[in-house]
Amino acid sequence: MNSxxxxxxxxxxxxxxxxxxxxxxxxxxxxxxxxxDGVIDAHRAEGEDFGEERLVALLAAxxxxxxxxxxxxRQLSHRVLDHLGTLSDDATAFLVEFH
Numbered sequence: 001m002n003s004x005x006x007x008x009x010x011x012x013x014x015x016x017x018x019x020x021x022x023x024x025x026x027x028x029x030x031x032x033x034x035x036x037d038g039v040i041d042a043h044r045a046e047g048e049d050f051g052e053e054r055l056v057a058l059l060a061a062x063x064x065x066x067x068x069x070x071x072x073x074r075q076l077s078h079r080v081l082d083h084l085g086t087l088s089d090d091a092t093a094f095l096v097e098f099h
Contacts, residue, residue: 004032026098031069033059038091039076042084050083069095 006022026032035055042050058079062072073095080091 028099030098031095032098033095034093036090036092038089039080039093041089042080042091047083050080054079054083069097 002024004022004024006020009019010016040050040052040055055076058076059072062075067075073093076093077091084091
């Protein structure tokens with residue numbers, strides 16, 4: 001699992017400077033996963049953030065089990081909601097598989 005490294009930007013239409021463009025060649029079967037910070041920063045008032053470590057572990061487990069993109073994002077959504085109880089920030093995730 002590799003991270004595509006580029007500077008964070010504001011969402012399209014909300015201003016800010018030009019987005020940095022990053023490149024990484026894809027091979028058939030590669031997956032591109034994107035999230036908003038609401039996924040990893042999600043936390044209960046008395047608890048810890050969902051966190052990047054928990055996210056990476058979930059994605060690795062889903063890959064080992066051979067789950068497709070739809071099931072992986074569905075499972076992630078359930079885990080984040082279970083962790084939070086209710087959403088107080090946007091938590092958006094999508095996973096695309098390159099063929």
